[in-house]
Amino acid sequence: MTDLPRPRRTQAERSDLMRKRLLEATLQSLAEDGYAGSTLSSIVRRAGVSRGAQVHHYPNKQALMLDAAEDLLRRTYRQLGEMLLSIKDEDDRLARLVDAAWDQVFSTPLFNAYSELLIASLRDPDLAEALKARLKRVQGVYAPAVEHYFEPINASKADLHAMFVQLSFFLVGLATQAHLMNDRAWVQSHLGLWVRQAALIMRARKGVRQPPPRPEAWPRKDDTVDR
Amino acid sequence: MTDLPRPRRTQAERSDLMRKRLLEATLQSLAEDGYAGSTLSSIVRRAGVSRGAQVHHYPNKQALMLDAAEDLLRRTYRQLGEMLLSIKDEDDRLARLVDAAWDQVFSTPLFNAYSELLIASLRDPDLAEALKARLKRVQGVYAPAVEHYFEPINASKADLHAMFVQLSFFLVGLATQAHLMNDRAWVQSHLGLWVRQAALIMRARKGVRQPPPRPEAWPRKDDTVDR
């Protein structure tokens, strides 16, 4: 018995894996059961770990939620970056971008988790602060990409960017109310309207063959939480 | 003692008053403490009534929340109607309308209650159904008013209406995230962008002196809740 069937794992490996499982379960739980419905017991059950593991890594519920929010925005950051890289140089670049944003980000169950955290942050200043800080970073993803792909016509650069900010808010509103609305076609038609309106003040840059500047990696956090 | 200091109230009066107090407290509580934080005890405490009164009028929490949602949309319906009636025939009618919608509806604490109900309805089909039905009625308020005040230019009537639907979603997204953003000026500039974009496909009708058709009164509900 030189090698045990269970390989020896280092402490850091164990911790990272455990946190990953907890965060994954937390985000799933947020999406399915909502913020209030995401009880520590249910999260732990979903993750298939014990209650003690969670309490070891996160002293209280808020700490877990803060880290989950961080993780969620990190994922979104990455996903948005990949989506932008996947946009090809086509005539209907604007429409493709909007569709991709809706399909790959805002209409996903993961975004429900964001909605929950967003509403919860109305009454949790720490959570609000975390979301605010990380949101800025996410916005930093597509701000350069916007100028890379599009140029204003009869409008200022500021309007160009503002138009996309408006899009994101529109998509948030859409995502939180989509379940009250009819169907996908209805959503598509409204996305189409935005595209037509946006086309009035911007156009795709000609001859863009390179993808936008690769967004920088998200810096690892060193301090876990506030103490 | 011919006249008691407390005048005799009819049963219906007592009930109506009690429900009013409960609904008022519920909406306040939703706005301040959120859906999960709006416990029956806290609502009752806020309303200054006993626990038994509530349970008499609403058999469970969901029934209370359903009625509160109904009441909230009814109020919004009324408020939107009044707002539309207050719009004067001015050059910047569009801008005034948007500002009024933001100031008088979407940025108010009452709208926070709507956000809470909205998110809660993701996991409460009954609540979702109630919101959906009543939302249609609210939308019915400004649909005629839109055509009363504006006419499309280089666009279809459908686009005209869609543009305002888009506005409402944009405002919802704005309202749920405004606390993460900077300041009022920032919001104003984005509202301004929408106005400028809208002005590209619509204009105020000339010589409109009459207010839009007065929205019909909200029909009283007869069946209280599902049994």
Place this chain on the structure above:
DNA sequence: GATTTTACATACAGTCCGGACGGTATCCGT
């Protein structure tokens, strides 16, 4: 290899929530 630190597990304590229930006051039809 002994000891200290870290990772994880289980049991417990205190709190609070939602719903049920028994009782009282007020009103209404007759």
Place this chain on the structure above:
DNA sequence: ACGGATACCGTCCGGACTGTATGTAAAATC
């Protein structure tokens, strides 16, 4: 005026949740 219906009150109970305290195995340190 009187009996039933309606409105209202205060309390109790089962359950669930969060945080804590204690115990055990594994890994790191020396």
